[in-house]
Amino acid sequence: MMTGTAAIIRIVFAALVGLALGYISWFRNVRIFVLIAAGSTLLTIVSVEFFRPLALPLMADPGRIAAQIIVALGFLGTGLIWISEDSKVKGLPVAGSLLVTAIIGILIGIGNSVKILAVIFLLLLFYFLSYAEWKIRSKTEQKL
Numbered sequence: 589m590m591t592g593t594a595a596i597i598r599i600v601f602a603a604l605v606g607l608a609l610g611y612i613s614w615f616r617n618v619r620i621f622v623l624i625a626a627g628s629t630l631l632t633i634v635s636v637e638f639f640r641p642l643a644l645p646l647m648a649d650p651g652r653i654a655a656q657i658i659v660a661l662g663f664l665g666t667g668l669i670w671i672s673e674d675s676k677v678k679g680l681p682v683a684g685s686l687l688v689t690a691i692i693g694i695l696i697g698i699g700n701s702v703k704i705l706a707v708i709f710l711l712l713l714f715y716f717l718s719y720a721e722w723k724i725r726s727k728t729e730q731k732l
Contacts, residue, residue: 598696599626600626602629605689605692620686624689625690625696629697632693635653654694692711
């Protein structure tokens with residue numbers, strides 16, 4: 589059984605991860621990343637802890653509630669992706685970033701330390717890719 593302190597620590601950690609991802613992705617509304625990370629962590633904790641007493645074979649599936657996070661993000665991501673007037677697809681990086689944020693929130697909610705290390709690795713990778721993209725853009729704009 590998880591203590592309330594452990595749940596709060598996980599949710600705060602997920603909120604900080606969401607803040608970092610929102611900041612790195614240069615999205616105007618960073619609060620969305622924080623809400624998705626913390627919310628998916630909370631829903632995963634509730635899902636796992638709710639079904640723990642019902643853990644009889646074939647009686648409970650703790651992943652069933654948490655799986656709906658991905659469904660909700662698919663719906664939200666669809667609203668973020670559009671085709672602009674010049675026939676270019678817009679919003680795809682933000683939708684993908686939100687999906688990764690939700691997946692990271694789920695991993696934090698599960699609470700396995702190996703998965704949390706994977707989260708930190710993904711954050712570092714995301715940061716370095718964003719930095720490389722920024723460098724390439726700035727060099728391209730200087731040449732124009």
